[in-house]
Amino acid sequence: MSETNRVWRLRRRPVGDITDDVLSFDEEAIPEPGDGQFLFRLNYLSLDPTNRAWMNEGATYLPAIPIGDPMRGLVCGTVMASRHPEIAEGDLVSGIGQWAAYQLGDLASVSKLPDTGPIPVIDAFGVSLVGPTAYFGLLDVGQPKAGETVVVSAAAGATGSIVGQIAKIHGCRAVGIAGTDEKCRWITDELGFDAAINYKTEEIVPSLARHCPDGIDIYFDNVGGQILDAALGLINLNARIVFCGCISAYNATEPVPGPYNYINILMKRARLQGFIVLDYMPRYPEALAALGRWMGEGKIKHRLEVVDGLEQAGATVRRLFTGDHKGKLMIRVADPA
């Protein structure tokens, strides 16, 4: 193969925001697959808030990325050469890989993407990344009952937008919190949320109280911070707080204070549970089947914000923290043939 590879590598650990010197974009030789491995070309790279956590020194739910290593990411690619008996040239694979145009895979890190039928691969890939998080987080951890009020933050984002729609499918009142009027209109007018709050222009506590007249039964937390505090102030008896993410703290340079309304978890006999979607891997087919069915029935809609060019990844990942994207953020290198 005459082409060279292009690889994003972690050069230093960020302090606060991801700055230009944290990652480098290098030209390298394309690797050769060994026994049991295959070489694939990147089609799509998902950009996720967890990318920032993986850059830190301390382990998260996965080991920290060593300095100098390729940046880790969720990827979808086309196999170019295979030394694995179950994988053939032309197969589509997705899973945990690298921010690299060409990379080696094995069946421990990626799996064959099932035929997506009439759904374009890019949409199937996008929903497969965040749909299970919304599905298991809300249904397994949150355990919603019809008539309950579900509040979700980062509600116009990849995960939050699906959480609210699954809540509606289960007969709940869905209230979303998002950072622009356009996002608020999208989740109410297009996705069917009952109410939306722009946390950047509205007072969060009175707005939440107004839109949750019967209190909050489930708070699906994607952001932590003051929004978590506001939600805790309104929880009902036996409420569930689904701790999915804490994006307001990912770039923090100082210890993050705990929520002021923490005591309400005790007073309301609430349950606050963190979860990591990777733990649900064996049950992904269940989530993907349900999500596919709901999408086919028009009950779940999603949107993707696609940026072309792997060279854009370093700048684009930062948009997750400013909210400057509409829906699942990803890089397109090339659509599959």
Ligand SMILES: NC(=O)c1ccc[n+]([C@@H]2O[C@H](COP(=O)([O-])OP(=O)(O)OC[C@H]3O[C@@H](n4cnc5c(N)ncnc54)[C@H](OP(=O)(O)O)[C@@H]3O)[C@@H](O)[C@H]2O)c1
């Ligand atoms: N536990 C798991 O297994 C798991 C799996 C996937 C994702 N997650 C977590 O789920 C959350 C959402 O991830 P996603 O991939 O779906 O991303 P996303 O919601 O598409 O993008 C992140 C959004 O967070 C909002 N945001 C950024 N900084 C914020 C702040 N300081 N305060 C409030 N909102 C802020 C922005 O929207 P606005 O314009 O509305 O501010 C931004 O668009 C993240 O915390 C992520 O780590 C967890």
